[in-house]
Amino acid sequence: MVRRYDILVIGGGAAGFTAAITAKILYRDSKVLMVTKTDKSPIVCALPYAIAGNRPLDDYLMPYSYASSLGVEILVDEVVDIDTEERVARTRGGEEIRFDNLVIATGSRPEAYMAEGVDLKGVYVLGKEYREVAELREAVNRDGVRVVLVGSGLTTAELADALSGIPGLTDHVKRYVTIVSRRKYILSRYFDEEFAELAERELEAKGVTIYSNTRVKRIHGHGRVEEVELDNGEVVKADVVVIVPTWVPNTELASRAGLEIRGRGIVVNDYMRTSKPYIYAAGDCVEKRDFLTSDQRDIKLATLACEEARRAISAIKGVTLSAGRMGRIPVTVTRVGGVVMGAAGYIESHALNEGISYIVGKARAVNRHPAWLPGGCEIQVKLLFLEDGRLIGGQAAGRCNEVAEIVNSIALAIQGSLRVEDLIIGLQHGSHPLLTYSPVMHPLINAAVEAYLKMKN
Amino acid sequence: MVRRYDILVIGGGAAGFTAAITAKILYRDSKVLMVTKTDKSPIVCALPYAIAGNRPLDDYLMPYSYASSLGVEILVDEVVDIDTEERVARTRGGEEIRFDNLVIATGSRPEAYMAEGVDLKGVYVLGKEYREVAELREAVNRDGVRVVLVGSGLTTAELADALSGIPGLTDHVKRYVTIVSRRKYILSRYFDEEFAELAERELEAKGVTIYSNTRVKRIHGHGRVEEVELDNGEVVKADVVVIVPTWVPNTELASRAGLEIRGRGIVVNDYMRTSKPYIYAAGDCVEKRDFLTSDQRDIKLATLACEEARRAISAIKGVTLSAGRMGRIPVTVTRVGGVVMGAAGYIESHALNEGISYIVGKARAVNRHPAWLPGGCEIQVKLLFLEDGRLIGGQAAGRCNEVAEIVNSIALAIQGSLRVEDLIIGLQHGSHPLLTYSPVMHPLINAAVEAYLKMKN
Incomplete structure (x- = not known):
């Protein structure tokens, strides 16, 4: 049997989930299907607290049951092919899904700097998937564990904060945390120095050691990580190494379907329409533009992903913005210490x-x-x-x-x-x-x- | 000797004070004089906490020393006459002050519903002046005191909250508080019912008795207040009665100077210029207009007073707003319980x-x-x-x-x-x-x- 939907959403992350629920809220009588690779999807912004937390990982999942309660159908499967002319998607599980409108929200995947020794046990590239998060969580939730974080961004700062203990939330075990950052300040992509320094001072006050302007040269160990050698010659003892990756758009499916890709993202207009009619894209998989220069810019934020999802769904019925409201302003908020x-x-x-x-x-x-x-x-x-x-x-x-x-x-x-x-x-x-x-x-x-x-x- | 100033400000409230400091900040080399009737001016928004508070009243004053530190000259006196052609102001103390530009910020004065018995001891009309506040403060800062508040607005709600004890701030004595409000809900001028109800529930949970849709018929006592008789026949025992007044613009001085008055406020344009050149007005003494209908509207808020003061001072050098930014939105925030x-x-x-x-x-x-x-x-x-x-x-x-x-x-x-x-x-x-x-x-x-x-x- 061929299924048919008014709105098909590919992806169950912030963008996909928001697209699916917004579709049912705005168009109550429409048939909406969300295809997600997993029915257990951790909330990405909350990963640091999920990983270091003293409550079960299942307390940090996207609330898919809320989508179901609105009438969104959920299929745990993977779309492998889209026929944009016939408007049919085919899944790995063999389903054939006809759609009137499609929202592609395939998100992003990690791309990490791979030093020698990354294949040792105890070395993790931070991922968003339940299994990956669960494994890392188990590794760091041991008393006295020494964790080296390799990264400079928000996730690194928040993970260091969480691992070094947030009262009542992540303080059930004692951990020793080191950050290795190739930047002069952590968070320097998001904040000017006087603000970034505030975060560094908070982390240091909690016992976190920060190596700035430093790269990992090599990870040492016998089967399992024992030490991290830095390019400044220092060596840091480690039970666990977490490499916090950068995230690159997942565009393979869109690309195979013949949608235009520019730089690394799917090309969309201000209302998230792709180069093909009836096909929209939202979230980390689409290209982003600066609100001032309109140049391409690498911004990945859940708030933008959700906004794009709402734009895509609203655009199906022609909802438009007032003049001058196009630009999306990147907004970052965080708590460190x-x-x-x-x-x-x-x-x-x-x-x-x-x-x-x-x-x-x-x-x-x-x-x-x-x-x-x-x-x-x-x-x-x-x-x-x-x-x-x-x-x-x-x-x-x-x-x-x-x-x-x-x-x-x-x-x-x-x-x-x-x-x-x-x-x-x-x-x-x-x-x-x-x-x-x-x-x-x-x-x-x-x-x-x-x-x-x-x-x- | 005749004094001469680039900018003369009449009034030391929120508008006058903001005008004076903004003048020195924007025009560093200008000579600025603020004439105020008192050098001890309680912060009006903080009156409920000043009255009920367990710290001295002097901790709740406008920070005139900050204005002095910026180079604002302060004269404690009262302007009684303005010659708008010659640009001279004369004070009760006999000073003659020449000015290039004048900002009138004479504020508002209480206008209260006067029931029979208001002249009894223990009955107060809430005022903004130091002496008045100090007297009321003394009256309510006795353990076991029974206070009846007559009013419906923000000050009434906040005063009831403060008198019934805010931990660490106003809880040094135990008081019994009753509100008599002629409205269906207190705060109904500021909030819709479902929000106003939240405030009422908070106050009731703190032991405050609220009579709604009720007026004071008569205040009884022998020399000193003993009981408040309501128009529903009920009688409330009272040691202190506080009548929370409405506030009407102080426009006598402006009127005598020949400035145009409309309704009850001084007429100004969007940049606070009055009907005479070089003469501006700001704060409670000027007419307010609705941002949507541009009709006159009775709004008295410190935030608007300060904004108007900045507009007046900025207008002296021709600072203007971007298109569409004229309207001033009344914004109220409060905490009750x-x-x-x-x-x-x-x-x-x-x-x-x-x-x-x-x-x-x-x-x-x-x-x-x-x-x-x-x-x-x-x-x-x-x-x-x-x-x-x-x-x-x-x-x-x-x-x-x-x-x-x-x-x-x-x-x-x-x-x-x-x-x-x-x-x-x-x-x-x-x-x-x-x-x-x-x-x-x-x-x-x-x-x-x-x-x-x-x-x-």
Whole structure:
């Protein structure tokens, strides 16, 4: 029997899952099928906590039962071939699925720097699949285990934080953690130095050793890893080595189906349509463009994947955005130790790489007024403006959760093309003594004022 | 000797203070004078905590020393006359002050419903002045004191919360608190019923008795208040009665100077210029306009006062806003008991009063993913859209401080004229398992989806 669906979604990650549930929510009467290679898919953003956590791995899975409850059909199988003219997908399990509309959300796969010795037991390339995560989890959940993390990004920082113990969440065993980073600072792809340093200091305070500007030369051991030799000559004892990979788009299926690929991602328009009608793509498998330059840019974020999924599903019925709302602003928020930090849009190093001139404004404020009121937290803010005054980036950090939502406000301000004057005399916000900064001393406004004075002098 | 200033500011409240410091920050070499009736001015938003607090009142004052440190000159005196042609202000103390530019920030004064018996000892109309606050503070800071609050707004709710004890801040004595509100719900001017109810439930859980739809008929006592008689026949024992007034613009000085007054406020343009050149006005003393209808609207918020002050000062040198950034969105955030709640733009009752058709979308989500992760808080969101899809209002509530910044994001989305589709497929935000909702289950997006489905069906 040939199955037929209004909307077929290939992939069960953030993009695929969001596409499937959004399809059933927006088009209640449509038949929706999500094909996923596994029915147990760990939430990727939560991997550090799933790996180091003291609760079962099954507590960290994508909630497929929620999709089922909405009426999404789920097929655990793998699509191996798409006929874009006949609109038929064929699976490894032999199913033939006809579709009116297709969303490809095949995600990304790890690509790791492979030093000599990576085939020793105890060396892992971090993966997203249940089996891989379960294995790594078992390896690091032993008291006294020495773990060497090779990487520089968010996952590396968060995994180091989690492995060195988050109270009540990942502190059931004692581990010794070392990071080997080829960058000057960990997180330097996401944050400017003064923010990246905050994360490094938090990790060091938790006992994590960080080797910066350093590469792994060789991994030593007899069958099982014993030591990691660095290119600076140092040797680090290790029971477990985790190589945190970069992620590259999974485009083989799309490519075989004749869809256009550019760089490493599937080509899509602003509404996620591919080069073929009725065929959309979303998430890590598609090419990303910078909101300012529209150049290709390597950004992989669950928030963008979900947004793209919603765009794809909405586009089926022609939902469109208001003028000027196209650009997708990359927004990163994280917690490392006690510090919450986030970035939206451009950071200095990225602007420099792109040859974009910018002006910086900085400010700090405690989010209580008077500032001594209980529960206050000093928040530091840095904003980047173009020379014509347009806001293109912002970073914030502080020892409280509110930082995440402050960064989300910055993202909306960037999306709204606010200029420095708009922030100074037009930033809409509310205040309360027990909850926020004083409206007299708002750090976003004060950072804008600092930048403005630089522009005019 | 006649003094001469580049910028003269009349008033030392939120607007005056912000105008004065912004003047020195933006125009470093300018001579700036702030004339204030007192050098001890309590922070108005913090009055409930100052009144009920266990730290000295002087810990709750506007930080005038900060203005001085920037080079703002401060004169404790009162301007009684302005010659707008000659640009001279004269004070009660006999000073003659010449100015190039003037910012009038004379604020508002209480206007209270005066029941019979208000002249008894122990009956207070809540004021903003140091002496008034100090007297009330002394009256309520006795163990076992019975306090009746007459009012329905934010100050009433926050004062009831503070008087009934906020741990570590206002819990040094035990008080018995009753609210007499002429409205169906307290806070109903600021929040829709389902949100206002949350605040009432919190207060009741703290032991506050609330009489709704009720007015004070008469206050009884022999020299000193003993009982409050309500119009429903009930009688409430009282040691202290606090009448929370409404606030009306102080426009006498502006009126005498020949400035145009409309309704009850000083007429200003979008950059706070009055009907006379070189003369600006900001804060509670100026008329406010609705961001959507541009009708006059009674809104008094410190955030708007500060924004207006920055507009006035910036306008002196011709700073302007980008197109479409004019409208000022009223944003309210508060904490009552353990609940943080906020509103930006329109609520249902206000839209109904204005005859504006709207569509509502609601959603809830825990700000962790998976939702069981520690520290999570369920946040409920309600959004109001015009029938054409434009976002005009939003409310949020939950038992965590992040709600305040979520409401600020809603304010920016309203300011940015985002439409329902822009929220569904274009809301820029970041996510993190330990800090925010899942990007798959974002309540602002889900509330927009609910509204969108109502629009299309």
